[in-house]
Amino acid sequence: MTILIDNTKRREAAPGVPRSQAPNPTSSTPASLYKSREQIYPKLAHGVFRNLKWLAMVVLLGIYYALPWVRWDRGPGQPDQAVLVDFENARFYFFFIEIWPQEVYYITGLLILAALGLFLITAMFGRVWCGYACPQTIWTDLFIYVERFFEGDRNARIKLDKAKWSVSKIYKKTAKHIVWLLIAALTGGVWILYFHDAPSIARDFFTGHAPMTSYIFAAILTFTTYSLAGFMREQVCTYMCPWPRIQAALIDEDALNVTYRYDRGEPRGAHKKGATWEGRGDCIDCRQCVAVCPVGIDIRDGLQLECIGCALCIDACDEIMVKIDRPKGLIAYDTEANVVARIAGEKPRFRLIRARTMIYAVVFAAVGGIMLYALLGRSTLDLNVVRDRQPNFVRLSDGSIQNGYTIKVLNKATETRTLTLSVDGLPSPTLKVAGQTGLNLIVPADDIIDFRVLIVEDDLIDIGVRGDVTFKLVDPVTSVTAIQSTVFVTGS
Ligand code: SF4
Ligand code: SF4
Numbered sequence: 001m002t003i004l005i006d007n008t009k010r011r012e013a014a015p016g017v018p019r020s021q022a023p024n025p026t027s028s029t030p031a032s033l034y035k036s037r038e039q040i041y042p043k044l045a046h047g048v049f050r051n052l053k054w055l056a057m058v059v060l061l062g063i064y065y066a067l068p069w070v071r072w073d074r075g076p077g078q079p080d081q082a083v084l085v086d087f088e089n090a091r092f093y094f095f096f097i098e099i100w101p102q103e104v105y106y107i108t109g110l111l112i113l114a115a116l117g118l119f120l121i122t123a124m125f126g127r128v129w130c131g132y133a134c135p136q137t138i139w140t141d142l143f144i145y146v147e148r149f150f151e152g153d154r155n156a157r158i159k160l161d162k163a164k165w166s167v168s169k170i171y172k173k174t175a176k177h178i179v180w181l182l183i184a185a186l187t188g189g190v191w192i193l194y195f196h197d198a199p200s201i202a203r204d205f206f207t208g209h210a211p212m213t214s215y216i217f218a219a220i221l222t223f224t225t226y227s228l229a230g231f232m233r234e235q236v237c238t239y240m241c242p243w244p245r246i247q248a249a250l251i252d253e254d255a256l257n258v259t260y261r262y263d264r265g266e267p268r269g270a271h272k273k274g275a276t277w278e279g280r281g282d283c284i285d286c287r288q289c290v291a292v293c294p295v296g297i298d299i300r301d302g303l304q305l306e307c308i309g310c311a312l313c314i315d316a317c318d319e320i321m322v323k324i325d326r327p328k329g330l331i332a333y334d335t336e337a338n339v340v341a342r343i344a345g346e347k348p349r350f351r352l353i354r355a356r357t358m359i360y361a362v363v364f365a366a367v368g369g370i371m372l373y374a375l376l377g378r379s380t381l382d383l384n385v386v387r388d389r390q391p392n393f394v395r396l397s398d399g400s401i402q403n404g405y406t407i408k409v410l411n412k413a414t415e416t417r418t419l420t421l422s423v424d425g426l427p428s429p430t431l432k433v434a435g436q437t438g439l440n441l442i443v444p445a446d447d448i449i450d451f452r453v454l455i456v457e458d459d460l461i462d463i464g465v466r467g468d469v470t471f472k473l474v475d476p477v478t479s480v481t482a483i484q485s486t487v488f489v490t491g492s
Pocket of ligand 1: 316
């Protein structure tokens with residue numbers, strides 16, 4: 001029988017600690033954009049950070065898959081889905097918030113807030129977003145879990161890939177791909193639930209009555225999930241994602257990162273049982289930190305673009321430290337400044353509050369405050385007025401002047417409103433709404449209605465060629481008011 005993984009005592013890094021055969025690509029061969037990919041077989045890590053990642057995966061996947069099914073009562077005739085992007089009616093619903101197309105600046109504000117939050121977190125704790133919350137990391141982790149379930153841990157997977165095709169190998173590979181495809185299809189299928197009423201579209205999808213776009217987007221998301229999480233994995237982070245490049249500008253020597261404490265670890269080397277630790281570092285060069293790394297790098301080479309900050313190497317190394325009876329934390333969340341300080345014999349210190357984190361925090365709070373203020377003061381009634389240009393004005397037979405306007409009324413309330421229209425700014429205007437006798441405008445709940453309005457003015461002495469005029473709409477029940485200024489033209 002061919003022995004592919006030799007874990008005999010000769011290869012031990014310390015008594016009871018096998019040295020992993022994980023390659024060390026970053027220290028021996030510089031990463032090249034054109035290098036063909038080497039398959040990475042991450043070993044299962046055990047420890048605090050691995051548990052944190054499991055927890056993050058369960059919570060975040062749970063939110064993604066369950067959120068479209070959460071209901072939120074908005075009143076009769078309104079969609080009762082808590083989170084819904086309703087393209088058909090041009091609305092975005094998020095629990096009690098309803099965003100209209102005219103309010104797309106809220107989305108812009110949210111994106112700015114998200115970017116600032118990411119800047120702040122990165123400046124303080126490095127790439128925690130990439131390591132714990134990025135969808136690419138989470139789905140890749142899930143796919144590796146499935147792979148490990150069918151094919152075993154790192155050594156078993158390496159052995160299986162090198163082995164000839166057999167019934168057992170075909171079964172394991174087929175089962176893995178079927179489960180991958182099921183997860184990918186579920187992911188793509190859930191995506192479309194965010195754009196329609198979830199129970200209805202789910203039923204229509206399986207009975208063949210859903211819109212063609214639903215099938216197309218479900219297929220696209222299935223394909224991208226399957227290929228990005230199943231095959232491309234760390235290449236997405238290293239080559240496709242811009243974030244590793246951006247984060248380099250956000251991180252300084254005081255940012256907390258997954259750090260190999262070389263002040264303590266070097267000089268490294270295998271350790272014989274009973275030998276002294278004097279004059280040498282705590283790293284026994286077992287490469288377990290490399291074996292668990294999902295991007296296949298060696299953290300001992302320093303902070304690298306490829307590192308997603310998942311902290312699994314911390315777990316792996318801590319396990320080794322326990323085995324060899326040395327203190328945990330040879331790899332830990334630490335700062336480059338602290339490592340340098342320790343080498344210089346100074347006391348390490350953590351500076352989470354510093355100029356750049358303060359700036360990010362203040363700007364984040366300012367944008368968040370403005371957004372909150374705008375959201376809380378958001379009116380449920382809006383008015384837009386467009387004046388006729390062709391003709392600019394009409395002189396009537398009695399000498400008075402008539403201007404025409406189209407007013408667009410947005411009723412964002414959940415009930416039908418009867419609104420009272422008036423104008424200010426003209427001496428003695430006569431107001432008329434086309435197609436009706438009075439000045440009460442009826443606008444159904446959650447709707448936009450256009451009205452054609454004419455203003456006739458016969459007292460023209462003080463107006464000049466053009467005068468300011470303000471349209472005013474009042475809801476007599478709630479006193480909510482909307483006003484919009486424009487001009488009244490009497491000549492060219
Ligand atoms: S840093 Fe820790 S896990 Fe990595 S090789 Fe050294 S002792 Fe082993
Ligand atoms: S070096 Fe450590 S923190 Fe970075 S990706 Fe690898 S295992 Fe995760």
